[in-house]
Amino acid sequence: MTLVSTPHARRAAAHRPWIWLFLLPTIVLFGAYTVWPALASIWYSFLNWSGYGPERPFAGWANYQLAFSDPLFWKSIGVTLLIIVVTVPLRVLLALVLAIFLNDPRLPFARVLRTAFFVPVVATTAIIGIVMNFVLDPAGGPVNHVLGNLGIGPVDFLGDASAALWTVMGVHFWKWLGLTLMYWLAALQTIPNDVQEAARVDGASARQRFTHITLPMLAPFVAIITMLTIVETMQIFDLVQTMTGGGPFFSTLVTEVYIYQQAFETARPEYGYASAVGVLLGVLTLVVVGVAAIVSRLIGRKGAVR
Amino acid sequence: MRNLDRRTFLALGGAAGLAGALGLAGCGRSGPxxxxxxxxxxxxxxxxxxxxxxxxxxxxxxxxxxxxxxxxxxxxxxxxxxxxxxxxxxxxxxxxxxxxxxxxxxxxxxxxxxxxxxxxxxxxxxxxxxxxxxxxxxxxxxxxPLFTPHQHATLTWFDQRAVEAAGGDPENGPRTWDEFRSLAGALTEAGSSSGWIEGLALLDRLRQHVIDLATGAGAVLSFAGNGADAPGVADARTGEYPFDSAEFRDVFEFLGSLVRDGVMFPSSTSLDVRTARARWVGGSAGLFFDGPWNAGVLAGQFPDALATLGLADMPTPDGVARAMNGPVxxxxxxxxxxxxxxxxxxxxxxxxxxxxxxxxxxxxxxxxADVGAVAEADVPEAYARAVSLMRDSVRLAPSPVAKNPAVGAVLSEMKQIRPNLGEIAQGYLGGNVDDVGAELTRYRSRLATERDRAIEVVRAGGQEVSLDDWIFDDADQTTGSPRS
Structure with a gap:
């Protein structure tokens, strides 16, 4: 058998080194900052290691067994899931409603409003957390000043365990609403104008166009937007750390903060255990996103066939 | 001059980039x-x-x-x-x-x-x-050691004018827990927004206050290693963990009474020490627990406050100044x-x-460590007085680590137990722990179990260590000096 070298194959072979060269930075950076830390965390999770020192005895599944019997681990998982369950549906739905309004060319100041919603997204989360400590201060903060004028409070938004988690959720919701809004606005751009135009020519009302064209055509995006929103919500470390540090009395202890506390913020760091909790959080993320994807796809399919 | 075509440009760019990357790699490990x-x-x-x-x-x-x-x-x-x-x-x-x-x-x-x-x-x-x-x-x-062991972090600091206006003693401040409580109430009524402020978000400091106050209440403790890390603190006479003892329960009762009286600054549970100090200086509260360094911080950041700065040693149930601290x-x-x-x-x-x-x-x-140097240094009177008060009242506690260095290995082997003492105190003062006695007993019990495990591990490693190393039969607390 003879191998025939076509001009196309020769061109492809000539391009191959360039393809790898241009992929190299991505491979190196992704490998160094994502793949390697993930693999290292899995390895560390099987060690009884404080984070320093030469001794790293293999611990088997001990760190995982410890996590499953650790009430604070389960507490942190509960707080994390509660934040997801409360904020994600609200964010996805409210952002959809806002996107539909902001996508209407007749709405005045639409660009200004879009920018206003997006500004908190680009603001540094840690800065927002610190500023919110002042804004929500029970003695002299502007929010309590207003409440005081109304005869309410003062409310210790971040110092009262019964209020702190809801306050953090509220700030997180406000901070990231604009991003979900942008996802929906992008999705809305995919709906062809001629379809809307055809419906209008056929005499469909605005409500009919919304329920029979816009919503069904947006349905396929529900899954991806929900998943993105869930993943963002699980990455809430910087906001919680700067607003409450997981307190008071564990009321805002999300799993990311718990991992940080175990690895760094203690006189007795436990890197191995923190890594095990990190791996479990990763597994939980996959499970939650998987479930959300399945549910969203079912919703999307139902919407699409309607 | 030959113009560069796209391919040549990319080739040159790629080569330059690669050379740069290699160069960076060569420079990257230049070392610390x-x-x-x-x-x-x-x-x-x-x-x-x-x-x-x-x-x-x-x-x-x-x-x-x-x-x-x-x-x-x-x-x-x-x-x-x-x-x-x-x-x-x-x-x-x-x-x-x-x-x-x-x-x-x-x-x-x-x-x-x-x-x-x-x-x-x-x-x-x-x-x-x-x-x-x-x-x-x-x-x-x-x-x-650079520093003296004759110190604690729970001096009572106040503004003398505010205390005088509230009917307190601006020179000596409150001596007993009851005096502290009533003065905090009077300060609240006299116009301070609160009688007492603390940065309760800083759990290490809160734990330090609790342990200091317990020694003031008469607890005879040993301190292993640096500072008042709770696993390193034990009852010096029994070697057991003391956190649900009468002295510690009394401390929680005292601090809790300040919350019940409504004299604690409202957001104390979310304040760190620096913010609490700034609030206190600004007049948001009358009394503030802190170490002698408070005078130094004020001298640097709020020098105007020094003129009327008053202080008292840590309040105790009976007014007798006493405290214990381990070797530094x-x-x-x-x-x-x-x-x-x-x-x-x-x-x-x-x-x-x-x-x-x-x-x-x-x-x-x-x-x-040489506290005599304070007299020779140019320091505000408040700092000199703080050092002087504690030199008289703080007794050097025994150290199990000094008795047997293998105790250090036990402490190192111990895993952290949570909620720890600082977290329990924060939860209690924030209204999140209903039965603090039960919580303290649970903490003491879990800590003791963990120490027993750690002792076994260290012994298995060939070191001789036992609970006896935490026991000091002759330990007592008799050197606290009554105040003038």
Missing amino acids: ARDVAGTITWWDQFQPLEALQRETFDAVAGRLGVTVDYTVYDPAGLGQALQLAQQSGQVPDVFTNGYGVPELVLVENGWVRPIELSPEARARFPEGTLVEGLHTFGGELYSF GGAFWLSRTSSDAAAAGEILSRMTTADYARGLAAAMDQPP
Whole structure:
């Protein structure tokens, strides 16, 4: 058998080194900052290691067994899931409603409003957390000043365990609403104008166009937007750390903060255990996103066939 | 000149990029500063001493022909920095023990080496200053204390005008818990927004207050290692953990009464100490617990407050000033990998001099080991009085680590138990713990179980250690001096 070298194959072979060269930075950076830390965390999770020192005895599944019997681990998982369950549906739905309004060319100041919603997204989360400590201060903060004028409070938004988690959720919701809004606005751009135009020519009302064209055509995006929103919500470390540090009395202890506390913020760091909790959080993320994807796809399919 | 076509441009760009990357790779592992000839890296956590440290380095380093690469961290930041430095082989030449492990662990893991002090410097340590298991190991000197053990973090600070207006004693302040409570109530009624403020978000400090107040209530404790890390604190006479003892329960009852009276500043549970101090200076509250360094911070940040600054020793149930504190651990440790131990030794030798002690006093952080230096230093009267009060009232507690250095290995082996003492206190004061007695008993029990496990592990490793090492039959608390 003879191998025939076509001009196309020769061109492809000539391009191959360039393809790898241009992929190299991505491979190196992704490998160094994502793949390697993930693999290292899995390895560390099987060690009884404080984070320093030469001794790293293999611990088997001990760190995982410890996590499953650790009430604070389960507490942190509960707080994390509660934040997801409360904020994600609200964010996805409210952002959809806002996107539909902001996508209407007749709405005045639409660009200004879009920018206003997006500004908190680009603001540094840690800065927002610190500023919110002042804004929500029970003695002299502007929010309590207003409440005081109304005869309410003062409310210790971040110092009262019964209020702190809801306050953090509220700030997180406000901070990231604009991003979900942008996802929906992008999705809305995919709906062809001629379809809307055809419906209008056929005499469909605005409500009919919304329920029979816009919503069904947006349905396929529900899954991806929900998943993105869930993943963002699980990455809430910087906001919680700067607003409450997981307190008071564990009321805002999300799993990311718990991992940080175990690895760094203690006189007795436990890197191995923190890594095990990190791996479990990763597994939980996959499970939650998987479930959300399945549910969203079912919703999307139902919407699409309607 | 030939024009570059797209392909040639990309080729050149790719080659340049690759060369740059290789060049960077070549430069990337130039190593930490300590590898640079004549440079000593020095990390510590003594922010109030920064100027004194730099002055000391300048005085010695220039003569030795070395430079000191000095970084001051906050305590939490130092621990993280050391953790990362350890993993990347960039541990500084000299550092404070931000690892949070007992001193013995530093030595046994081979992270540190003995320091080389001059004979004059060695001779400056008074008898009993250096403790085997804390500063010396196998007779070799690894570190030495900078600060006196005669100190605590729970002095009562107040504005004398406010206390006088509320009908209190502006010179002596509250002596008993009842006086403290009634004065806090009177201050609240007299116009301060609250009677008492504390930065309860800083759990380490809150834990320190609780332990200080318990010693004031009569608890006879032993302290293993540096500071009042709860697993290192035990009942000196029984060796058991004391956290659900009558003294500790009384402390919780006292602090809880301030919450019930409505005299605690509302957001104390979400304040750190710095913010709480600023609020207190601003008049948001009347009374504030803090260590002697409070006078130094005020001198630097709120000098106007010094004129009417009042203080009292820690309040106790019966008004008799008393407290206990353990031996102070070594301040600086020399890395095993240090390339210039001799120069580091010269700098450390200077830190044993009377000049340096006066500098420590003038910096108004923790009082120097030689508390007599405070009288010779130019410090506000409040700082001098704080040091004087504590010199009389704080008794040196026994140390299990000094009795048997293997206790350090036990403490190092112990896993953290949560909620810990600081978290329980925060939860109680924030209204999140209903039955604090049960919570304290649970904490004590879990801690004891964990210590038993750790003792077994250490014994299995060949070291002799037992609960007896925590027991000091002759320990008592009789040296507290009544106030004038």
